[in-house]
Amino acid sequence: MSAPELERMTLGFIPLIDAALPIIAREAGFFTAEGIEVTLSRENAWSTLRDKLASGLLDSAHLLSPMPLAMSLGLSRAPCETLAPLILGRGGNTIVLSRRWSQGMHAIAEDRDPRCNAQAFAARLADHHGEPPRLAMVYPYSCQHYQLREWLASGDIDIQRRIQLSVMPPQRMVEAMANGAIDGFCVGEPWGSLAQHRDLGSIVASGAQCWPGHPEKVLGVTAAWALRYPATLAALIRALHKAGQWLAASPDNARRALDWLALPPYLDRSVAHLAALAPPTAPAWQNLIGDPRPSAEIMSHVAEHLDQHMHESGRALDMHTLSTCYSPAHFDAATHQ
Known part of the structure; x- marks a missing residue:
């Protein structure tokens, strides 16, 4: 494995339970073990997160799963080719x-x-x-x-x-x-x-x-960033993947992760009412430990909605953009699948 090109980077997130894997990767040392120091930047709105990622103020981000495709298509802002190389959570x-x-x-x-x-x-x-x-x-x-x-x-x-x-x-x-x-x-x-x-x-x-089992949040990076820092992206994917495996390993780990989420820089008092971290049961049926590998096929329902937006402006969604945004290639390379 090549050493990461970057020693330090910043990952933006919105205070939600499905920001858990980046928080775990930082607090449990998985980022450090991969040779990168990651600062987690709490952002106030999805539009702010989007613009900071596109402008290079953030290296990567916790994104709504449709956002990489919407950004690549230029919906709501100038087009910015964006990738989703890993799924951070389903449901919720x-x-x-x-x-x-x-x-x-x-x-x-x-x-x-x-x-x-x-x-x-x-x-x-x-x-x-x-x-x-x-x-x-x-x-x-x-x-x-x-x-x-x-x-x-x-x-x-x-x-x-x-x-x-x-x-x-x-x-x-x-x-x-x-x-x-x-x-x-x-x-x-x-x-x-x-x-x-x-x-x-x-x-x-x-x-x-x-939408049972549908990806809700993904890791997001711009295509230009991924091209410039491929070894850093691979390290980032491995650290987040290991964070998910660690979370799935035991109830004690899940309890510890909830304690981390309750720290002031992250979700603070908003999780004080929770007895467990993201139980896969009602009411939210949230899953943070499912298969993190992305694909265009599992984003087809979202693609239908975005295609409707495109048609309203006389455009059409092309399958190449969809496949590029949610390609599993970076995940497979980083995890040797």
Whole structure:
């Protein structure tokens, strides 16, 4: 193995449970063992993270899984060819409605159809004649946005007429619901379970129910960075892969990782209500230890949504861009698969 070209680098993240592998890799020494010193930079919004990665202010980032493709296609900003060489987590999204709108709805469970609560929401809306409820999601090109839209559509809810959709950083959503600024949201953990823990609302559906096993977060690097620093990228992939293996090795490791996430530079008090780190059960069905190898095939559902955006501007998604963004080549080379 070649020595990393960089001794120091910066990885940006948003405070979410699925930032766990970079945090573990730093705290448990997996980055150091690969010969790189990684600074973790907590960012406030996905758009900020996107722009810093594209401009070179960050070497790599914890990204929403559709973001590398959206960045490569130039959606919302100038095109920047971006790669997703490793999956950081699956599942973890929850759809939360305020107490007013979720009253009487079913608690979600493995044997519950999430459409039942969508239909109950539609029935409430039919009797509502005031201002449409305000629902937030984290970024226009995100699984949260698409899953929220699909859930609403499953209740035959006219989103254009009956819902006000807005974009909001994950860490602001619970307080926004507490002060009445929004009536619901779709977000990654721990923010959905925290809202329910504080009795501000209820989790009425899960992204993992809508899209079972779908990648939610990925490691992101620009193609130019990957070309310039291939040995550093390989070291980064190996360290994160080893962090996942370490996390899966024992419950004690998972408890220790939760303690690390609770440190002030990371998620701080937002995880204080959690008894375990990302249990693969309701309500979020979050999985941080699944197969980290990316592929274009497992991103096909997201690609369909992005293709719709492209058609709106007279363009079409090409398979080469999709395959390049989510190619397993860098992962396979780094892990000798």
